Amino acid sequence: MSRSLRHRYRRFFGRRIADEIDAELRFHVDMRVEELIERGMGPEEAKRAVIARLGDVESARRECTVIDQRQQRREARHDMFDSFLHDLRLAGRSLARQKGWTAVVVATLGLGIGANSSLFSIVNAVLLRPLPYPDSHRIISVSEAYDGRDGFVVAAPVLAAWRTEATSFDALAAYSSSSTIMQGRGDPEIVRGQQVTAGYFAVMGQMPVRGRPFNADEEKPGAPRVIILSDQLWRRMYGADSTVLGATINLDGNPTTVVGIMPPSFTSTGRAQYWIPLRTPASTGGATFYYSALGRLRHDRTIESARTELATIQQRVNAARATEARTATPVVMTLHERRYGDTRPALLLLLSAVGVLLLIACANVSNLILVRAARREGEFAVRIALGASRGRLMRYLLAESVILTTLGAVLALLLARLTLGSAVRLSPQVIARAEGIGIDSTVIVFTAAVAIATGLVFALIPALAVGRTSVNSVLAHSGGRSTSGGRQHNARRALVVAQLATALTLVTGAGLLAKSFATVMSIDPGVDVNRVLLGTVQLSYTRYGSGKATPFFEQFVERVRAIPGVEAAALSDALPLGGARMSTVFTLADGTKSPRFDVSAVGEEYFQALAIPRVSGRLFLESDAAGAPPVAVINQALAGALFPNDAAVGKQLPIGGENEPPVTVVGVVRDARQRGIESDPPLVLYRPVRQDGAGAYMHLVVRTSVNPQTVQRAIRETMLALDPTQPPPQFMTPQQVIAESVAPRRFNFVLLGILATVAALLAAIGLYGVMSYAVAERTREFGIRAALGADRARVLQHVMKEGVWLTVIALAMGGAGSYAAVQLLRNMLFQVSVHDPWIFAAGGLVLGTVALIACLVPALRATRVDPVTALRG
Amino acid sequence: MRDSTLDFQKGTLDLMVLKTLTWGPAHGYGIARWIEQCTDDALRIEEGSLYPALHRLEERGYVVSEWGVTKQNREAKYYRLTTAGKKQLRAAHDQWKRFTAALTKVMESAPGPA
Numbered sequence: 001m002s003r004s005l006r007h008r009y010r011r012f013f014g015r016r017i018a019d020e021i022d023a024e025l026r027f028h029v030d031m032r033v034e035e036l037i038e039r040g041m042g043p044e045e046a047k048r049a050v051i052a053r054l055g056d057v058e059s060a061r062r063e064c065t066v067i068d069q070r071q072q073r074r075e076a077r078h079d080m081f082d083s084f085l086h087d088l089r090l091a092g093r094s095l096a097r098q099k100g101w102t103a104v105v106v107a108t109l110g111l112g113i114g115a116n117s118s119l120f121s122i123v124n125a126v127l128l129r130p131l132p133y134p135d136s137h138r139i140i141s142v143s144e145a146y147d148g149r150d151g152f153v154v155a156a157p158v159l160a161a162w163r164t165e166a167t168s169f170d171a172l173a174a175y176s177s178s179s180t181i182m183q184g185r186g187d188p189e190i191v192r193g194q195q196v197t198a199g200y201f202a203v204m205g206q207m208p209v210r211g212r213p214f215n216a217d218e219e220k221p222g223a224p225r226v227i228i229l230s231d232q233l234w235r236r237m238y239g240a241d242s243t244v245l246g247a248t249i250n251l252d253g254n255p256t257t258v259v260g261i262m263p264p265s266f267t268s269t270g271r272a273q274y275w276i277p278l279r280t281p282a283s284t285g286g287a288t289f290y291y292s293a294l295g296r297l298r299h300d301r302t303i304e305s306a307r308t309e310l311a312t313i314q315q316r317v318n319a320a321r322a323t324e325a326r327t328a329t330p331v332v333m334t335l336h337e338r339r340y341g342d343t344r345p346a347l348l349l350l351l352s353a354v355g356v357l358l359l360i361a362c363a364n365v366s367n368l369i370l371v372r373a374a375r376r377e378g379e380f381a382v383r384i385a386l387g388a389s390r391g392r393l394m395r396y397l398l399a400e401s402v403i404l405t406t407l408g409a410v411l412a413l414l415l416a417r418l419t420l421g422s423a424v425r426l427s428p429q430v431i432a433r434a435e436g437i438g439i440d441s442t443v444i445v446f447t448a449a450v451a452i453a454t455g456l457v458f459a460l461i462p463a464l465a466v467g468r469t470s471v472n473s474v475l476a477h478s479g480g481r482s483t484s485g486g487r488q489h490n491a492r493r494a495l496v497v498a499q500l501a502t503a504l505t506l507v508t509g510a511g512l513l514a515k516s517f518a519t520v521m522s523i524d525p526g527v528d529v530n531r532v533l534l535g536t537v538q539l540s541y542t543r544y545g546s547g548k549a550t551p552f553f554e555q556f557v558e559r560v561r562a563i564p565g566v567e568a569a570a571l572s573d574a575l576p577l578g579g580a581r582m583s584t585v586f587t588l589a590d591g592t593k594s595p596r597f598d599v600s601a602v603g604e605e606y607f608q609a610l611a612i613p614r615v616s617g618r619l620f621l622e623s624d625a626a627g628a629p630p631v632a633v634i635n636q637a638l639a640g641a642l643f644p645n646d647a648a649v650g651k652q653l654p655i656g657g658e659n660e661p662p663v664t665v666v667g668v669v670r671d672a673r674q675r676g677i678e679s680d681p682p683l684v685l686y687r688p689v690r691q692d693g694a695g696a697y698m699h700l701v702v703r704t705s706v707n708p709q710t711v712q713r714a715i716r717e718t719m720l721a722l723d724p725t726q727p728p729p730q731f732m733t734p735q736q737v738i739a740e741s742v743a744p745r746r747f748n749f750v751l752l753g754i755l756a757t758v759a760a761l762l763a764a765i766g767l768y769g770v771m772s773y774a775v776a777e778r779t780r781e782f783g784i785r786a787a788l789g790a791d792r793a794r795v796l797q798h799v800m801k802e803g804v805w806l807t808v809i810a811l812a813m814g815g816a817g818s819y820a821a822v823q824l825l826r827n828m829l830f831q832v833s834v835h836d837p838w839i840f841a842a843g844g845l846v847l848g849t850v851a852l853i854a855c856l857v858p859a860l861r862a863t864r865v866d867p868v869t870a871l872r873g
Numbered sequence: 874m875r876d877s878t879l880d881f882q883k884g885t886l887d888l889m890v891l892k893t894l895t896w897g898p899a900h901g902y903g904i905a906r907w908i909e910q911c912t913d914d915a916l917r918i919e920e921g922s923l924y925p926a927l928h929r930l931e932e933r934g935y936v937v938s939e940w941g942v943t944k945q946n947r948e949a950k951y952y953r954l955t956t957a958g959k960k961q962l963r964a965a966h967d968q969w970k971r972f973t974a975a976l977t978k979v980m981e982s983a984p985g986p987a
Contacts, residue, residue: 020950021924023948023950024900024901024924024949024950025924027900027901027902027947027948027949027950028900028901028902028905028920028924030947031902032902035906053920054920054921055919055920055921056921057921059921060921060922060924060925063924063925063928064924064925064928067925067928067929067931067932068928070932071931071932
């Protein structure tokens with residue numbers, strides 16, 4: 001007999017531990033006594049002698065008891081484990097026999113849990129995880145609010161007062177953004193960094209891992225230039241060469257000494273790659289400088305007390321400030337709040353949405369489980385008759401639930417892993433920049449917890465249902481009613497209708513957004529996008545600021561034109577399709593103000609490069625240079641606005657005001673969407689770059705006869721040949737510019753699209769569940785019909801009737817709901833009516849089809865019922 | 874006596890019990906008597922520690938127990954050696970042999986260089 005069997009036997013039929021030990025010891029004593037009696041001692045004397053010799057009986061008994069109890073407990077645990085493994089194996093086999101059903105359940109769970117896992121990963125990285133600095137909750141961002149509105153910065157005099165007088169902070173530092181041109185082993189590049197006061201590193205809690213931080217002297221104007229590099233910059237640009245520390249590098253023409261390198265794990269606000277001391281100017285000449293500020297809260301102070309102290313100091317300084325600033329108040333919050341506070345409401349809303357999605361998924365799955373339980377009623381009845389206790393059955397159902405939820409959780413993690421990458425890429429910048437969004441241990445733990453919770457719910461529902469089944473009632477009408485039919489079934493039907501209606505609303509909304517997105521993408525941008533290359537050039541301000549860039553750029557453009565494959569090349573001070581540009585108004589002859597229009601400085605070949613046709617007059621020539629009469633070209637919209645009844649060519653416009661000669665309009669061109677693809681073309685006035693002058697930051701527009709990517713290299717080399725110390729241009733295609741400008745629209749559309757898809761799938765599964773249940777309940781009936789020779793098609797029709805009916809109700813309710821709900825999307829649509837009939841129709845069609853397919857499967861099963869098995873019950 | 878000699882005794886007790894059981898299943902009293910007889914009464918086991926030792930050996934899987942009936946029709950708990958127990962007996966015996974050999978070397982050593 002195996003050991004475990006024997007022990008189980010003993011536990012059921014054997015004596016308790018204490019009795020056993022007593023019996024054993026008593027036997028020993030009796031035998032010893034007999035032995036002594038045989039040797040001639042009297043019984044009493046023998047007994048005393050034996051007990052004396054036995055020594056401490058009590059402690060022996062206790063020791064044995066302890067050992068035996070320990071053994072018993074261990075065996076009980078093994079037994080439970082063994083029987084659970086057994087249950088798992090049975091459940092696994094049973095589930096494997098119904099692969100379709102299992103697949104649907106696992107898919108539902110995977111979708112529901114997966115959506116939660118994905119979103120939780122984002123929420124975890126953005127909201128829950130502390131910033132990657134020591135004691136990051138003590139890093140406080142301070143700023144001033146004017147009229148209750150946060151300005152995000154602090155005025156210099158207030159900041160100075162705070163730094164000298166406030167005691168709530170261990171350190172209070174100011175910082176400001178900075179950019180420069182650096183050249184390491186490769187080409188020169190633009191690098192972004194920060195100007196910081198010496199206390200910055202103390203505030204962040206991270207010192208350079210090599211070298212040292214700044215000291216207070218280095219903030220003074222005139223002090224020798226120093227710089228601290230980030231680890232990434234040091235590796236990328238200088239190949240992690242340790243001799244860079246202490247060396248002097250060229251920072252846009254200024255020799256600067258490298259005094260420190262930050263640790264690899266350090267990422268600062270604004271993704272800065274280097275830090276230089278912030279020099280507050282000695283005299284500001286009346287202008288006020290504003291800075292961002294961060295402080296490290298003292299360990300014994302709270303944010304509230306800090307705010308009060310800062311307010312007191314600020315009030316005193318405010319007295320000497322301009323009127324608007326007199327009522328300024330301090331804004332004090334943690335850095336984490338500053339960075340991610342805005343996203344909290346949206347993320348929490350999304351989290352509740354996917355939570356609801358999970359509940360719906362759970363409802364569907366429990367439905368499906370009940371369907372299955374209904375079909376196995378006979379099996380359970382037999383088990384109960386054979387003596388299985390309710391507890392035993394519940395443990396078996398628990399095993400099934402464990403397998404289902406484990407598979408579901410694994411699928412969920414896979415789905416989350418697949419989709420998180422794209423989700424982050426499409427997200428608004430703030431989220432996309434958060435560190436560590438991915439499947440890490442926290443997300444896995446969360447997924448496991450959700451899976452366990454849902455698993456418990458599933459195990460309970462059918463177990464309770466089974467529990468209420470009495471053997472007699474089941475055997476009496478086998479295949480008939482099971483768990484309190486009518487009312488529960490109606491509740492399930494109502495839930496399915498609700499799911500379908502909600503899904504329809506979401507699908508309609510997603511359809512509207514999709515159409516808007518498609519409309520936007522199909523807009524003619526007014527420029528031929530396929531053969532156009534856009535570039536951005538940022539030269540060093542020290543070398544090329546104040547008009548010194550013009551001769552450089554003139555040469556540059558000439559050389560670019562000479563590159564084979566280039567048809568036209570020109571400068572522009574603003575990016576076409578890009579967005580912001582300078583705008584102005586001027587006073588008309590009759591004293592009224594002109595409409596506001598954009599002003600742009602462009603090269604002669606600009607219109608040719610972008611294929612903007614000339615409507616009248618002429619375009620710019622090389623002769624329109626500095627010293628020549630000032631000219632301008634305007635677009636049709638501006639011409640129509642300024643000269644509705646007249647030709648615009650030849651007219652003079654005093655755009656420079658009183659002190660400048662007016663410009664003469666020499667030509668009119670067609671409108672182009674300069675400000676971004678969705679806005680109407682603005683009113684634009686173009687000036688020749690040769691007259692206006694080029695700044696250090698300009699854009700290059702190039703039309704090519706070949707694939708635009710192929711000339712990029714030649715352009716880069718041209719520029720490096722002209723001046724090897726300047727960073728070559730950054731290129732992008734018009735498609736990229738457009739894509740960036742429509743990114744928010746695309747994000748909304750994709751998000752709603754995903755929600756709609758998941759909701760539709762879940763609703764379909766819910767409908768499938770209800771239909772399956774109805775079919776399962778009436779198996780006997782279908783068997784009879786089939787036996788009586790019922791036509792299969794009529795059985796199908798009969799079953800589908802219920803499904804179709806539910807679908808129609810759902811579509812009607814959903815349609816009505818959509819009609820109202822889409823008002824929410826009004827501001828997000830583009831040239832699409834909120835009640836676009838095509839989209840509504842398409843949504844109804846899609847959902848209707850999905851629903852009908854969901855009904856069809858169980859209906860087909862009904863037609864295939866074998867009358868013999870069905871009637872046997 | 875709460876010192877290392879107790880552990881020493883526990884170890885040798887286990888060894889003797891295991892060895893005794895190689896002659897067949899026995900109850901606690903039988904084991905004690907056998908050892909006494911074998912050593913001509915020179916070795917008397919501490920009877921208070923015999924039963925805890927037997928239960929511990931069972932917990933570790935070296936022996937299994939079964940209630941049976943003696944020739945005098947008394948109920949007694951018999952212990953039997955398991956395969957694991959046989960292995961353990963061999964190992965413990967080897968260890969003991971090595972130990973006594975070393976001890977012998979020390980005790981019979983001649984005075985040598987310090």
